[in-house]
Every structure is written in structure tokens, then in C-alpha cells.
Amino acid sequence: MKDYKFYSKISIAYLAVFISLSFIVVNILLKSHVISVLDKSLIDLKSKNITTKRIYAKIHTIDKSFDEELIIQNLIEDSQKEISFISVINWAGNFVCHPEIFKVGEKPSSKNDFENEKIDGDKLYHKFFSMLSSLETTEDSSPIIALETINDSDLIIANHLNLEEINFEVKNKRFFYIGIFSVFGLILWLFVLWVCRFLSNYFNKQVDQKVEELVANSKSIQDLNFSLEKYQERLNQITTEPYNEEVNDEVGEAAAKERILTYVRNELVPITISSIAYIYVENKITYIVTKEGKKSTTPDSLDKIFSLLNDKVYFKVNRQFIVGIAAIEKITKFENSKLKLAVTPASSLDIVIGKNKVSQFKQWLDL
Numbered sequence: 001m002k003d004y005k006f007y008s009k010i011s012i013a014y015l016a017v018f019i020s021l022s023f024i025v026v027n028i029l030l031k032s033h034v035i036s037v038l039d040k041s042l043i044d045l046k047s048k049n050i051t052t053k054r055i056y057a058k059i060h061t062i063d064k065s066f067d068e069e070l071i072i073q074n075l076i077e078d079s080q081k082e083i084s085f086i087s088v089i090n091w092a093g094n095f096v097c098h099p100e101i102f103k104v105g106e107k108p109s110s111k112n113d114f115e116n117e118k119i120d121g122d123k124l125y126h127k128f129f130s131m132l133s134s135l136e137t138t139e140d141s142s143p144i145i146a147l148e149t150i151n152d153s154d155l156i157i158a159n160h161l162n163l164e165e166i167n168f169e170v171k172n173k174r175f176f177y178i179g180i181f182s183v184f185g186l187i188l189w190l191f192v193l194w195v196c197r198f199l200s201n202y203f204n205k206q207v208d209q210k211v212e213e214l215v216a217n218s219k220s221i222q223d224l225n226f227s228l229e230k231y232q233e234r235l236n237q238i239t240t241e242p243y244n245e246e247v248n249d250e251v252g253e254a255a256a257k258e259r260i261l262t263y264v265r266n267e268l269v270p271i272t273i274s275s276i277a278y279i280y281v282e283n284k285i286t287y288i289v290t291k292e293g294k295k296s297t298t299p300d301s302l303d304k305i306f307s308l309l310n311d312k313v314y315f316k317v318n319r320q321f322i323v324g325i326a327a328i329e330k331i332t333k334f335e336n337s338k339l340k341l342a343v344t345p346a347s348s349l350d351i352v353i354g355k356n357k358v359s360q361f362k363q364w365l366d367l
Helices: 002-062 068-076 121-128 163-240 245-251 302-308 358-364
Strands: 084-090 095-097 144-149 155-161 259-264 267-272 276-282 285-290 295-298 314-316 321-324 328-334 338-343 351-353
Touching (some): 002 068, 002 084, 002 121, 002 144, 002 163, 068 084, 276 302, 285 302, 338 358
Antiparallel strands (some): 276 321, 328 338
């Protein structure tokens, strides 16, 4: 159910973005296509103008008895279905030649809006089409866009655009682009879903692995704390029972010294080794903290003090700390497979067992 909701949200977001981008891109492509069609139409009209002028001049030169208008009419007849076509009007403003012969003698339904202007595809696009490449409403579906005179005559060539034909081509192109983008969008959508599924599975596996590691570490920490409590109980039993060989085997050999001389300010204070909770070094000074929370200093190094202690009861965590088993309150997981010890009395410094010493610490706890 969660996957269904996830993929639904991805699909909705994808569709919103893709449709928006497709709408923009399709209109840009359509605009470019329409301008290209209009530019080609202008080139075609220019070619037709030149051809018509040459034919008129040739006929007029060979024999003036020929009816030039009839020849031009036959030349352009039924060309109104093309994207661009020409007609011929006289100085009175009436058609004398037109692809639709029934219009001969009529006046054009529209004037030339580009008189004395240089026209191109972009200018025609903004005149007849909207920003979405849709045809604007016009009075004439084949307006005149340019006029050219024929030399040595009173005739004028009118250049027409067949806007309906252009609009029909634009609609076909729009459907073509929509079809292409639909197919592409479907393929891309499936690819996006596949990528999301792949990444989802990958990260789910990573999360599962992390959870398994946390569970394993949690179990390991529980075992360590259980072993710690058990070991502390055994030591308490050993310290309360009368001396015998079994106790001696459990505790190990007695330390060479039972007391250590320490300093509290300028006063010498002897403390019993069994009362030590932990020892640490800070700023090159060795501090001894007792189970009662009293702190004193000693000029001896950490290694020298450790040699006086019972290694069954005290563990050298690192070059900075020696901790007694009775002082350890809790063991927790720390970064990069390390362990962190909480002690009583509380330490102002973190007591961290490096990952290289974790196995040795476990052995010390008989785990």
C-alpha cells in the first residue's frame, strides 16, 4: 500500500512537470515550424512573381495580339489550394486573373496590410497567429500580403497566403508533436518508475542492513552489560568470602602494594587500591578518582599504576584511562564499532574503548 501511494505521488508529480514542459516545447516547435512555412511561402511567391513577369514580357515582346491575361489565368488556375498563390488585379482594383475564375471582376476582400514594408515569416506569424500558434480570426482566409507591378502594363500581381491550408498543416503538426511526446513521455515515465523502484529497493536494503546491525549491536551491548553485572557480582562474592585457593584462582595474585600515596593540593593522602574507581590523565597530570568521588593526583605514570593493580578488576581502556569493573555503570555503542563506558562517579571526559581493544575488553569480561 505504501509503494502504491509512493508511485502515485511520483506519477502525479512527473505528469505535472512533463505536461507543462511538453506544452511549452510543443508551442516553441510549432512557432518555429509556422515561421519556416511562411518563409518558404515568401520564397515561392517571389519565384511565381518572377515567372509571371517573364511570361508577360515574353508574350508582349513576341506578339501583342495575344491575350496576356488569359495566358496568366490558365497558368494560375486552381492554385488557390496551395499554401501561397498569386492573382492579378488592374489599376481599378478588380481581379483580372484569379485561381478561382468566378472571382475575376470582383474586388479583393482585404487590403495589403504590409504596404511599403519588408515582410518575413516572423512578421507574418505575429500578424495572423496567436502565441499558441492558433490562427487568429480574419476577414479573409487568403489575404494579400504583397503587391508587385508588371512592367509596361497597368497590371499588379497580388501575393496571397492560404491561411486555412497553413492552419490545417499546423494542426497536423501539432498532433504529430503530441503523439511523439506522448510516446516519449510514456517511455520516460516507465523509466522514472523503474529508477524510483531501483533506488527504493537499494535504500530499503541499506536501511534493513542498518537495522540488522543495530539489532546485532544492541544484542552485543546487552550481552556486555549482562556480563558486566555478572562479573561484578562474582567480584563482590569474592571480596566477601574467606580466603581459599579457589578464590585465589579467581582473583589472581594480590597486588604488590595495597596503598598508593597521592596528593590533594600540597597534602599527602594515602588511598587503598581497592577504593579506586578509575584513573585518568589530563594535561599530563595523573588523577585518581575513588569510589566515593574523591579526586587526587599522583606523580606516577598510568603504566606504573596499572602494574600495581589487579588486571582482573581493572582494565586499561587507552593511554588516558584505567577503569575499575565496579565503577562501570553502563556500556553503550559508540561510532565506528567503538564502545563508550558510563562510570560512577561520573567522568567529565568520555571514556571510549577503541575498536582495536573491543575484543580484549570482551575477553576481560569473560564474554
